Amino acid sequence: MHVAYWIVAGLLAALYLYSGAMKLTRSREQLAPMMQWVETTPMPAVRLIGAVELLGALGLILPPLLDVAPVLALVAAVGFVLVQVGAIVVHLRRDEAKVIGFNVVLLVLAAVAAWLATSFV
Numbered sequence: 001m002h003v004a005y006w007i008v009a010g011l012l013a014a015l016y017l018y019s020g021a022m023k024l025t026r027s028r029e030q031l032a033p034m035m036q037w038v039e040t041t042p043m044p045a046v047r048l049i050g051a052v053e054l055l056g057a058l059g060l061i062l063p064p065l066l067d068v069a070p071v072l073a074l075v076a077a078v079g080f081v082l083v084q085v086g087a088i089v090v091h092l093r094r095d096e097a098k099v100i101g102f103n104v105v106l107l108v109l110a111a112v113a114a115w116l117a118t119s120f121v
Contacts, residue, residue, distance in 0.1 A: 005116035009060040009073070012080060012109055016057040023050025037090055049083075056080055060113065063120075070120035077114035081107060 022031065023046050031038045031046070038046050059076030063069050084107035091100045 001116055001119045005064070005073075005113065005119065008109055008113045008116060009064075009077075012077075012106070012113055013057040013060045015106070016053040016060075016080070020050040020053030020057065023047060023053065036096070037094060040094075052079070052083065056083070060117075064117070070117075073120055074114055074117040077110050077117050080110035081114060084110060 028038055028043055056076045056079050059072050059079070063072040084103050087103045088100050088107070091097065091103065
């Protein structure tokens with residue numbers, strides 16, 4: 001189970017590190033072609049989402065790696081499930097149902113990571 005966790009968590013962490021860093025460092029104009037929802041979202045909220053994604057990615061990797069409060073990996077994975085539920089809701093409200101496929105994949109991966117993280121608790 002630990003090998004499966006590291007594969008799923010590593011993939012999620014890489015994706016969220018990239019996504020979070022983009023949200024923290026790029027302007028609205030740079031983000032809008034990739035993430036149309038930022039056009040109607042206040043930039044402090046976009047930055048906060050980016051910070052949450054970075055912290056969550058670190059939470060998936062560091063606690064079990066260092067064997068310090070490994071329950072935080074479970075908390076981070078559940079947090080990513082909630083992030084994706086929120087993202088799906090935003091897309092559906094914006095009539096962007098055609099773009100939620102990736103969100104659903106991330107939701108499933110986060111749920112799997114949460115289940116696998118229970119082996120550390």
